[in-house]
């Protein structure tokens with residue numbers, strides 16, 4: 001499979017919505033608002049990184065990264081998600097390529113680190129780990145994971161961008 005990972009462009013917006021909808025339609029922990037979250041982040045100019053995976057001219061995957069707030073005042077931290085791959089293209093390495101490209105881009109931009117909510121069995125391979133002093137309210141500790149690029153983890157409570165509270169339409 002010949003996959004290209006590249007930043008989103010204006011012409012990708014409706015395809016990103018379709019990919020996000022399709023990926024989360026059968027996902028175990030979906031809120032159903034993932035497509036709206038991506039659009040609310042974009043509208044708020046809070047999509048720090050938005051990459052698509054393209055195969056034969058078709059958008060088949062997407063990853064969004066946005067800034068997070070940490071209660072100890074740490075700057076330069078970002079939240080991953082939603083991450084989406086069309087069901088028929090899953091388990092072929094597309095999600096891994098999207099994750100690695102987004103992590104490279106964050107490092108390149110001087111980020112201090114990033115966090116996400118997800119299955120430790122999947123995200124552990126990228127170096128994400130639960131960090132005892134870094135928490136997301138109402139999320140079990142094993143599912144809230146962080147990866148640092150700098151020398152230390154923050155200690156505090158994390159808040160994702162307000163776009164994550166968007167209502168389903």
Ligand SMILES: CC(C)(COP(=O)(O)OP(=O)(O)OC[C@H]1O[C@@H](n2cnc3c(N)ncnc32)[C@H](O)[C@@H]1OP(=O)(O)O)[C@@H](O)C(=O)NCCC(=O)NCCS
Pocket residue numbers: 023024027028081082083084085086089090091092093094095096097117118119121122
């Ligand atoms: C999660 C997701 C982005 C992964 O993309 P993908 O292209 O299928 O992943 P890859 O092919 O790169 O990775 C496959 C590996 O991850 C594992 N994997 C994939 N999804 C997994 C999941 N939800 N939980 C645990 N492991 C998972 C596979 O078993 C496989 O492991 P292996 O390499 O040891 O065989 C994709 O499955 C998806 O869109 N899921 C629905 C939406 C979602 O849940 N997104 C994540 C939360 S934001």
